[in-house]
Amino acid sequence: MKIKAYIKQAYPFYYEDYKKVFILLFGVAIISFLFSYLFEPFDVNQAEQKISSLWIVIVHAFMPIPIAIAYLIILNKTVKDTSQWTIGKEFLQLALLLFLIGLSSFFLRDFIYTNPDNWSFRYLWEEIRNTFLVGSLILMIILPLNLERLLNSNFNFLKQIGTPSSIIMSSNSVHIVTPIPGEQFEINMETFLFAKVESNYIEIVYSSVTGFGKLLKRMTLKEFEEQLNPFPYVFKVHRSYLVNLQTIKSISGNAQGYVLRLKNFSEATIPVSRSKIQEFNRVFTNCNKK
Structure with missing residues (x-):
């Protein structure tokens, strides 16, 4: 075993x-x-x-x-x-x-x-x-x-940032433009959890009264990330994942980097790649201070 x-x-x-x-x-x-x-x-x-x-x-x-x-x-x-x-x-x-x-x-x-x-x-x-x-x-x-x-x-890095504390939530609705005409949509930043690459699409996961929901959109993660630049708590933790740092429930570590668990989403964990750890520490610490 x-x-x-x-x-x-x-x-x-x-x-x-x-x-x-x-x-x-x-x-x-x-x-x-x-x-x-x-x-x-x-x-x-x-x-x-x-x-x-x-x-x-x-x-x-x-x-x-x-x-x-x-x-x-x-x-x-x-x-x-x-x-x-x-x-x-x-x-x-x-x-x-x-x-x-x-x-x-x-x-x-x-x-x-x-x-x-x-x-x-x-x-x-x-x-x-x-x-x-x-x-x-x-x-x-x-x-x-x-x-x-x-x-x-990675465990030593985790000691530096400590455990997640409550971060002030921001209630903002953002209009997202996609490369496909007629597929624009609204995303509420208060409920947005994370987005991940899914083949030629991105899968956007958000919390809801029934648990969580998903959107599948034909756009790149970079295109989605650029439109969320005004929100400093949205961070690209991995080449395939964009996460709302406000929703982090716990952080653990492994050899690849950090592993995030999100509030209202127990279905899976989110990886933070090794190359992103120092920047993640800085951004996450700044979010916790606000």
Whole structure:
């Protein structure tokens, strides 16, 4: 049960910034090269080598970079809601990536070694095993340590802002213009809870006498946010969420950032991304002071 709960913990999705991903992969390649070149952890038969040992180490260290970039680009396009990313999903995707790298190392054997058994199951297993032996440092050590670091960091931020207090509500009705003629609508800021991206639409959630209601509108979150600029308590907490800070009931933390629970809405929680935490602290604290 503890393992199941652990793998379901929220974890940041780091793969949207390709520049940072490339820098990270290049750094890992350098470390892998130095480790393999200096310590020679794997036995090799030099008589079978078609190229020098130095070039073999370089190939194995840097060959994973284009494979990883291609894989992570595909992953980035397929993950629709990064707020649902967990440490378990991170483990699984990195394990699959290591498997692909090991498989690629196996296919390169004919270019590196003159061994008639290059295509045997023995060498397939050997290449995949060796890849996992190197990659296990990331899977078994770095990921758990990074999760702990993020949790501690976000809990410390939470201590700075304390618990939500009552914020003076503003009763204002706003006329919202959409890109679709004839679909303009009114939103009462006293009842507005949050808005979220829903495919090519945004879903606007508001409180009502019966609980809460929803509107689905054909516009972007940015277009909606710009029209609510006069209201300082409306804040974009995540690339997919815009929240009325007046309606926050409680704030907790996880490795991705903060998690908000709203008054009159117990159906789900709202994520605050790590990149927004400091700005959220400032805006939320200012709202509490008023």
